[in-house]
Amino acid sequence: MAGPADNGATVFAAAFERFAEGGIPEVADVPDASLDLVERIRDLVEATVRTDVGPEVRAEAAELVSRAAELLRAATHDQVVRFARTSEGRIDQLTQAGSGLLNPQAPRLVFRETPEMATQAFDDSVEPRSVEVVADCRLTAAHSGPPGRAHGGVVATLLDHVLGLATSAAGVPGFTAGLDVRYRAATPYDVPLEIRARWTHCEGRKSFATGEILADGKVTAEATAVFIAPPEMRSLWSRNPRSAAAEDTVRA
Numbered sequence: 001m002a003g004p005a006d007n008g009a010t011v012f013a014a015a016f017e018r019f020a021e022g023g024i025p026e027v028a029d030v031p032d033a034s035l036d037l038v039e040r041i042r043d044l045v046e047a048t049v050r051t052d053v054g055p056e057v058r059a060e061a062a063e064l065v066s067r068a069a070e071l072l073r074a075a076t077h078d079q080v081v082r083f084a085r086t087s088e089g090r091i092d093q094l095t096q097a098g099s100g101l102l103n104p105q106a107p108r109l110v111f112r113e114t115p116e117m118a119t120q121a122f123d124d125s126v127e128p129r130s131v132e133v134v135a136d137c138r139l140t141a142a143h144s145g146p147p148g149r150a151h152g153g154v155v156a157t158l159l160d161h162v163l164g165l166a167t168s169a170a171g172v173p174g175f176t177a178g179l180d181v182r183y184r185a186a187t188p189y190d191v192p193l194e195i196r197a198r199w200t201h202c203e204g205r206k207s208f209a210t211g212e213i214l215a216d217g218k219v220t221a222e223a224t225a226v227f228i229a230p231p232e233m234r235s236l237w238s239r240n241p242r243s244a245a246a247e248d249t250v251r252a
């Protein structure tokens with residue numbers, strides 16, 4: 001299993017190998033039952049936050065939830081990393097906390113147009129391309145901070161994720177090294193939010209992006225971020241997804 005020390009490089013290397021061999025399943029093949037489970041757990045979390053039932057009903061619900069956890073633990077993965085291919089050929093990590101389809105803790109973040117994974121990643125002879133990435137999200141009471149507004153950390157998560165995807169779409173992805181969020185107004189929950197981001201430029205290994213969250217057409221938060229890929233990730237990324245086999249898989 002990959003430890004923190006290897007920067008996830010082992011996991012990515014294995015994923016890229018499987019990607020090139022066409023061995024990564026499609027997002028569309030994720031069973032409905034898996035998606036349904038995630039939605040129900042999200043509903044459960046929201047119901048838990050909103051509930052006003054007494055201790056006896058809570059105790060009964062706790063029993064049921066324990067039983068559900070027991071059922072799910074009957075078979076587990078060694079690594080909580082599940083890669084899948086989107087219809088646009090991008091690799092998605094389904095259990096990540098930013099938008100992971102199989103992670104009920106992730107906000108319901110839906111990309112309007114999921115950008116392709118840039119196959120020219122880290123090819124110094126190819127200019128990164130700035131793509132506007134747009135996502136929709138509706139936070140719930142489970143994401144609240146002060147009364148009536150979303151928690152600042154959740155707002156930062158949305159921005160981190162969408163800005164990160166914008167650098168991937170540009171072909172210069174990395175890990176978040178810095179995220180500067182300006183909270184301009186309350187970000188509400190239970191209403192549609194729009195999150196927009198775009199890669200702006202690179203300085204050496206550093207890849208910069210900006211983005212904002214809008215509610216009812218007004219900016220509630222904006223961010224700038226710097227993403228950095230460690231050298232071993234850069235060489236992995238540029239070697240594997242650009243291989244002819246991987247490009248064929250992307251276009252299939």
Ligand SMILES: CCCCCCCC(=O)SCCNC(=O)CCNC(=O)[C@H](O)C(C)(C)COP(=O)(O)OP(=O)(O)OC[C@H]1O[C@@H](n2cnc3c(N)ncnc32)[C@H](O)[C@@H]1OP(=O)(O)O
Binds near residue numbers: 098160161162226231
């Ligand atoms: C597709 C889905 C999108 C997902 C988006 C979500 C992304 C995430 O959540 S990533 C997870 C959270 N982030 C992390 O775990 C990152 C933890 N940090 C690290 O792994 C490392 O510090 C890492 C990889 C960022 C940089 O390490 P390393 O490669 O050793 O960089 P290092 O040699 O220290 O610095 C490289 C350059 O960047 C600069 N730099 C480093 N940190 C920063 C920073 N925070 N801000 C600005 N510049 C920085 C350095 O000054 C140096 O600049 P120069 O080359 O001009 O001297």
